[in-house]
Amino acid sequence: MAEEREVAETWDPAGDGVLALPSGRTVRGRGLRRPLPDGPEPQFAVYLLGKEPPPVPWEARWLPWPDFRLPKDRALARELFTEAWRRSAVERVEFACGGGRGRTGTALACLAVVDGVPAAEAVAYVRRHYDRHAVETPWQRRYVRAFASQGHGTG
Structure with a gap:
């Protein structure tokens, strides 16, 4: 069972694209148009794309999400963000879209809310x-606030 794995399997907080959450959990964000970073592969990934991604050798889920827009299925988004947060305690979890900023940044901001970061922050x-350019559009920022208002913190 994943919860019994050692925390040593998570990302190095200093790694490329790694976001350290206040709880100490780490997740990696990246753009799929760039090469896979050096180092270990993800163990679980959520791909935020308008079309189904190609297969990868690790466990992955696809969240249909057109570029510069919002997830098509918000219930699935909540489910995947919660699963990713839970798994990030003991696994290398990755979020990725085409460029690694808008959709990925929005998903990471929602994950931060799940981790206890106040929605306003x-x-x-x-x-x-x-990434200082993460969460690219006003509606992506509003989505993070709406996600938070639905009670998705850990506390």
């Missing part, structure tokens, strides 16, 4: 600790 947190 989640986008700034991801911009400070992941």
Whole structure:
């Protein structure tokens, strides 16, 4: 069972694209148009794309999400963000879209909310600790606030 794995299997907080959450959990964000970073592969990934991604050798889920827009299935988004947060305690979890900023940044901001970051600070947190251009559109910022208002914190 995943919960019994040692935490040593998570990302190095200093790794390329790695976001360290306040709880100590780490997740990696990246753009799929760039080469896979050096180092270990993800153990679980969530791909945020308008079309189904190609197969990968690790466990992955696809969240249909057109570029510059919002997830098509918000219930599935909540489910995947919660699963990714849970698994990030003991596994290398990755979020990725085409460029690694808008959709990925929005998903990471939602993950920060799940981790306990106040909604009003989640986008700034991801911009400070992941990519200063993360969460590209006003509706993506509103989505993070709406996600938070639905009671998705851990506390």
